[in-house]
Amino acid sequence: MxxxxxxxxxxxxxxxxxxxxxxxxxxxxxxxxxxxxxxxxxxxxxxxxxxxxxxxxxxxxxxxxxxxxxxxxxxxxxxxxxxxxxxxxxxxxxxxxxxxxxxxxxxxxxxxxxxxxxxxxxxxxxxxxxxxxxxxxxxxxxxxxxxxxxxxxxxxxxxxxxxxxxxxxxxxxxxxxxxxxxxxxxxxxxxxxxxxxxxxxxxxxxxxxxxxxxxxxxxxxxxxxxxxxxxxxxxxxxxxxxxxxxxVTPVERGDLEQPPVVRLDDPAAQAAARLAADGAAWAVVLDADGALYGWVPAEALTGAAATHPAEPSPQAATVRAHARPMDAHVPLGAPLRQALSTMLQHDAGWIAVQDGDRHLGVLTPARLHTALRRSTTADAANVPRTQVALDTVPGPAVPATADGHVRTPGTVTAPAGTPDDDA
Known part of the structure; x- marks a missing residue:
């Protein structure tokens, strides 16, 4: 032109x-x-x-x-x-x-x-x-x-x-x-x-x-x-x-983690069994239409915590009784800057990534950092991001504490993506 x-x-x-x-x-x-x-x-x-x-x-x-x-x-x-x-x-x-x-x-x-x-x-x-x-x-x-x-x-x-x-x-x-x-x-x-x-x-x-x-x-x-x-x-x-x-770096499908997903009306005992089988400390919670509702910690679904006072028996309790709302999400293809801003705005350890109203997975700070590194390397080599393998220097293993948090010197990260006092 x-x-x-x-x-x-x-x-x-x-x-x-x-x-x-x-x-x-x-x-x-x-x-x-x-x-x-x-x-x-x-x-x-x-x-x-x-x-x-x-x-x-x-x-x-x-x-x-x-x-x-x-x-x-x-x-x-x-x-x-x-x-x-x-x-x-x-x-x-x-x-x-x-x-x-x-x-x-x-x-x-x-x-x-x-x-x-x-x-x-x-x-x-x-x-x-x-x-x-x-x-x-x-x-x-x-x-x-x-x-x-x-x-x-x-x-x-x-x-x-x-x-x-x-x-x-x-x-x-x-x-x-x-x-x-x-x-x-x-x-x-x-x-x-x-x-x-x-x-x-x-x-x-x-x-x-x-x-x-x-x-x-x-x-x-x-x-x-x-x-x-x-x-x-x-x-x-x-x-x-x-x-x-x-x-200028978009969120792509390959950047996402796939934690367990449960529905609001799933039986709590069933959801707890799935998380135990996966060795997961928490799950993403979707509503009946598949839209993001929030998250639920495994500990809330097990033992006595799985019995809701309003329900006649533990078997009747559902995920709804224990799920914690969270509305931190971005569309697939959104810039990483928008994703990071959303994490900070919601004080979240993860955010959901969606295609329209369909849940695709979650983006964590670690995955965001990896996506940025992969993008930089791909552009420098003039190859697609999917062809980039990164060498990562592992840090020391740090066990999770009883409350489900991972503690390292000077940091406290809630894996379920919520403020500390909610975890």
């Missing part, structure tokens, strides 16, 4: 902003351009809509040399979102969003109808926000209007120059989530400029890491973090790139 062929931009004072760039952005791909200030990433983007003209080389848009196209008509085919948003202060939100369709000759009523659709798409109810003016909106809301306006003419290409850089971190993350949701539906061809490697990793299908006027590495986020191509790229992504990989 967008192709740079030996593109250079130099100025009369001898400064070279970009030097001999050659790369391609596929249709529907989101490519992030990341690097420090002054490295040429914004110049690269502005050459696509001819706000800046290259000194040498050529840029092709869907096979056409853009130097042969009328600049104004070209820009109306390309969505453009900037950090300062650039809304017209004297126009309402609805009229701001309808600007480009109106310039393209659509009737006012049709342009406003399209604007209303897009405001709703970016999470701004047009009946609430359509008649407001930009100064009546928060920074995050103005950015949403900027995105809606850029999409109003349904352009195949979207250029975004640090669009979320002027808002606070909480709003920024929310905007990133919303944009990823939009992109998964719209599949625009996007060039996204940022100086933040974490934003680049989170959003990009591929990342172009810029040095001084040139691309040091152009690859997937996982490859850039796992195998930086140059010392510059390694220094830029940071020594903590292993942690950044959490955002």
């Amino acid at each position: 967008i192709r740079f062929e030996h593109v250079t931009k130099s100025y009369a004072d001898g400064t070279t902003a970009v030097d001999d760039l050659t790369f391609e952005v596929a249709e529907g791909e989101l490519v992030t351009l990341v690097g420090p200030s002054g490295c040429g990433k914004t110049t690269t983007m502005k050459m696509v809509n001819r706000l800046i003209e290259p000194t040498a080389g050529r840029i092709l848009l869907d096979g056409e040399d853009i130097s042969t196209l009328d600049p104004v008509r070209l820009r109306r085919r390309i969505g453009y979102v900037i950090q300062q948003v650039g809304l017209f202060p004297h126009k309402t939100v609805l009229d701001n969003t309808a600007t480009v369709p109106h310039l393209l000759g659509r009737p006012r009523k049709q342009a406003r109808a399209r604007a209303a659709e897009l405001l709703d798409l970016v999470g701004l109810d047009p009946s609430t926000y359509g008649d407001r003016y930009p100064d009546q909106l928060s920074g995050g809301q103005r950015q949403r209007v900027g995105v809606a306006r850029a999409l109003a003419a349904d352009p195949p290409v979207l250029l975004m120059d640090e669009p979320f850089g002027a808002v606070d971190p909480v709003v920024r993350e929310h905007l990133q989530n919303e944009f990823l949701r939009l992109q998964s539906t719209l599949r625009k061809t996007v060039l996204f400029v940022t100086h933040d490697i974490e934003e680049a990793v989170r959003l990009g299908d591929r990342i172009a890491v810029y040095g001084a006027g040139r691309i040091e590495q152009f690859d997937t986020p996982a490859a850039v973090l796992g195998a930086p191509a140059t010392p510059y790229a390694a220094a830029f992504v940071g020594a903590d790139r292993g942690l950044k990989r959490l955002s």
Whole structure:
């Protein structure tokens, strides 16, 4: 969709902003351009809509040399979102969003109808926000209007120059989530400029890491973090790139453990016998529909603890009487970062992994760490994760205590995935 062929931009004072760039952005791909200030990433983007003209080389848009196209008509085919948003202060939100369709000759009523659709798409109810003016909106809301306006003419290409850089971190993350949701539906061809490697990793299908006027590495986020191509790229992504990989490494089936699974209405004695046969200290508990309910410790199902006061006999007691609710789960394919965040949020020693409402297994901190190591090794060797065998240095054997916890110096881990006082 967008192709740079030996593109250079130099100025009369001898400064070279970009030097001999050659790369391609596929249709529907989101490519992030990341690097420090002054490295040429914004110049690269502005050459696509001819706000800046290259000194040498050529840029092709869907096979056409853009130097042969009328600049104004070209820009109306390309969505453009900037950090300062650039809304017209004297126009309402609805009229701001309808600007480009109106310039393209659509009737006012049709342009406003399209604007209303897009405001709703970016999470701004047009009946609430359509008649407001930009100064009546928060920074995050103005950015949403900027995105809606850029999409109003349904352009195949979207250029975004640090669009979320002027808002606070909480709003920024929310905007990133919303944009990823939009992109998964719209599949625009996007060039996204940022100086933040974490934003680049989170959003990009591929990342172009810029040095001084040139691309040091152009690859997937996982490859850039796992195998930086140059010392510059390694220094830029940071020594903590292993942690950044959490955002781009998905939870896979091979990462999961399979503890025993029981149902809420299973007889407690039957469940206890199964756990004893498996040598398990706890089991995942599902409801009648197979959805996660929580967990149950083996000790609660055995002996006198298996008799519920409300039941006439121990045989009538069910798992329901002893199960402990827990709602810590993520979908298969979720980033390891989301999985770790969910563990911490629930103070859990494991979380369930689901495919829709279907239980697939559990992810533990140890398995999460293994998945991250396996992903790093796989990318470095350019092989699938399933082909990676890891050498592990075993630690000393530490027996479980009577309460089912494993205690090591300075740590207390509840294998059933609950706070200490619940175990």
